[in-house]
Amino acid sequence: MIALLKFVHITAIAIWTAGLISLPSLYVQRAHVENDDALYRMQRMTRFAFVALISPAAFIAVSTGIALSFLRDVFSPWFSWKLGFVGLLSMFHVFSGLVVIRLFREGEVYPVWRFVLATASCCAVVVAILVLVLAKQAPDFTLPSIMSEPGGLKRLLEPFNPWATP
Numbered sequence: 001m002i003a004l005l006k007f008v009h010i011t012a013i014a015i016w017t018a019g020l021i022s023l024p025s026l027y028v029q030r031a032h033v034e035n036d037d038a039l040y041r042m043q044r045m046t047r048f049a050f051v052a053l054i055s056p057a058a059f060i061a062v063s064t065g066i067a068l069s070f071l072r073d074v075f076s077p078w079f080s081w082k083l084g085f086v087g088l089l090s091m092f093h094v095f096s097g098l099v100v101i102r103l104f105r106e107g108e109v110y111p112v113w114r115f116v117l118a119t120a121s122c123c124a125v126v127v128a129i130l131v132l133v134l135a136k137q138a139p140d141f142t143l144p145s146i147m148s149e150p151g152g153l154k155r156l157l158e159p160f161n162p163w164a165t166p
Contacts, residue, residue, distance in 0.1 A: 012061035019054035027110035077138035
């Protein structure tokens with residue numbers, strides 16, 4: 001059972017991360033579209049990739065990961081680091097969805113610098129997750145003491161929160 005769950009988890013992660021890494025290359029092609037038919041085809045292809053392939057893979061990856069966390073020992077520091085990087089990967093997913101929604105409006109383009117930054121940073125997060133999972137060892141990095149206190153993150157970020165009450 002665990003072997004099958006791991007297989008599904010790894011397969012879903014591979015599809016999810018490959019999709020997130022490749023989507024910016026589709027976005028940057030928006031500037032080179034010559035007519036409305038080509039633009040419509042590109043929009044359909046990009047939305048299909050995000051909605052029908054990448055998002056279900058993300059859901060399956062997270063779901064099987066949660067199931068595996070109940071079946072395995074996950075009370076180690078490297079796992080917390082991995083979950084932090086998976087959270088970053090989820091943020092990339094949300095930002096990609098926002099780009100898919102906005103990119104195909106009239107006059108929108110996706111600059112090359114953003115393509116390079118998005119692809120490189122997503123690759124860095126994926127590599128960090130792989131290193132953590134394969135090494136099964138947390139980085140030798142100490143967080144500020146406030147991060148280990150209950151409510152510490154809230155106190156740390158309170159000056160930046162526009163909704164915080166004075």
